[in-house]
Amino acid sequence: MPKTQEVIVSFRSVRKTYDGESLVVKSLDLDIYRGEFLTLLGPSGSGKTTCLMMLAGFEFPTGGEIHLDGKLLNNVPPHKRDIGMVFQNYALFPHLTVGQNVAYPLSVRKVPATERAARVNEALRMVRMEIFEKRYPAQLSGGQQQRIALARALVSKPKLVLMDEPLGALDKQLREHMQYELKSLHAELGLTFVYVTHDQDEALTMSDRVAVFDKGVVQQLDTVDRMYESPCNEFVANFVGDSNRLRGTIASVDGEFCDFRLDDGTRLVGRNIGNAAAGASAIACIRPERMNVVYGSDRANGAAANALAGEARSLIYFGDHVRMRCAFKGQDECFVKVPIGTGALERFAPGAPVTLAFAPEHLRVFA
Numbered sequence: 001m002p003k004t005q006e007v008i009v010s011f012r013s014v015r016k017t018y019d020g021e022s023l024v025v026k027s028l029d030l031d032i033y034r035g036e037f038l039t040l041l042g043p044s045g046s047g048k049t050t051c052l053m054m055l056a057g058f059e060f061p062t063g064g065e066i067h068l069d070g071k072l073l074n075n076v077p078p079h080k081r082d083i084g085m086v087f088q089n090y091a092l093f094p095h096l097t098v099g100q101n102v103a104y105p106l107s108v109r110k111v112p113a114t115e116r117a118a119r120v121n122e123a124l125r126m127v128r129m130e131i132f133e134k135r136y137p138a139q140l141s142g143g144q145q146q147r148i149a150l151a152r153a154l155v156s157k158p159k160l161v162l163m164d165e166p167l168g169a170l171d172k173q174l175r176e177h178m179q180y181e182l183k184s185l186h187a188e189l190g191l192t193f194v195y196v197t198h199d200q201d202e203a204l205t206m207s208d209r210v211a212v213f214d215k216g217v218v219q220q221l222d223t224v225d226r227m228y229e230s231p232c233n234e235f236v237a238n239f240v241g242d243s244n245r246l247r248g249t250i251a252s253v254d255g256e257f258c259d260f261r262l263d264d265g266t267r268l269v270g271r272n273i274g275n276a277a278a279g280a281s282a283i284a285c286i287r288p289e290r291m292n293v294v295y296g297s298d299r300a301n302g303a304a305a306n307a308l309a310g311e312a313r314s315l316i317y318f319g320d321h322v323r324m325r326c327a328f329k330g331q332d333e334c335f336v337k338v339p340i341g342t343g344a345l346e347r348f349a350p351g352a353p354v355t356l357a358f359a360p361e362h363l364r365v366f367a
Contacts, residue, residue, distance in 0.1 A: 008034040008159065008192050009055065014064035016050050024050050026216040028064070037186050037193045039203040042213030043239070049164060052196045056162050057081050069159060079108055084153030086163040090145045092137040098124070098148050099133040105156045123155040126185070143174050163195045167202065179205045200240050204228065212236050232273070234366040237285040244291070244334040246284040250365065253278055260284055260365050263330045268306050270363030280367040290362040291336045293324070294355040307357040312348040326354055
């Protein structure tokens with residue numbers, strides 16, 4: 001998180017519709033802090049990119065207000081917003097050299113040639129691409145083009161840098177490398193980054209905070225650890241990270257916990273998210289790494305009070321763990337991550353009985 005929580009961008013009751021009927025963004029209230037790395041995360045059509053485009057000035061809100069450092073942006077054109085932008089396809093001009101591409105925002109602002117050259121060189125140094133100034137985009141790799149697009153966004157020394165899925169065109173290994181590069185550069189420069197992606201791993205790797213969008217509404221805005229460990233609803237639990245789902249009914253309530261009964265009569269204890277009343281139908285979610293395989297002696301000693309009994313379906317080797325897919329009566333299949341060295345590959349052939357146990361605080365029950 002940034003050292004201070006000074007608000008640099010504020011959305012107030014912002015709405016957006018393209019057809020005059022359905023709202024792509026529904027009454028958005030959102031504060032962005034100076035110096036933070038905020039990611040807008042969500043599936044296609046959730047409204048995250050529309051919010052970024054309204055902030056950039058390429059779309060205008062149907063209603064509400066957007067402010068940058070206290071200045072109303074609603075009708076300010078993009079080149080007067082003091083914002084840098086990195087597009088998904090980089091949007092580099094193929095007929096211009098790297099240096100000319102980076103200089104373009106300064107040319108639009110009519111910055112003198114001497115100052116322009118110095119700032120282009122500085123921006124290229126930031127992304128360690130100064131030796132490529134005379135090359136053309138077609139002579140660069142995808143990762144190098146991404147760096148040039150970032151240098152172009154930084155060259156005008158903006159208050160805010162916006163990124164619209166800038167790593168989507170890269171291969172997996174390079175994409176992961178660039179995630180760390182961007183996070184490191186953000187920490188070094190201290191600028192405010194607003195990043196749009198549908199990739200939950202990108203969001204968790206780079207962000208200070210994440211806003212999860214669905215159907216034009218921010219479902220949860222939180223730090224990455226709280227987003228993962230304490231999702232506020234079923235959508236966030238299933239969209240951010242892996243999650244197993246169980247269907248059942250809330251049998252009774254005891255403070256923040258509840259007695260959760262599955263259709264086959266199995267009773268579990270979990271956190272009652274939303275304070276639902278007894279008798280309500282519910283979905284319970286739990287992370288695979290929070291479930292443990294229970295072996296014979298542990299079960300005999302009562303270590304598996306919160307437990308599911310079923311059978312193993314398949315085992316997939318992942319190097320540092322084995323992912324075991326399990327079936328339970330009347331439920332969707334679940335999977336659990338079993339550490340290497342516990343004998344899972346030898347003990348649990350498909351069809352073998354298996355019991356999974358977990359602590360009540362890790363089972364989140366959503367009515």
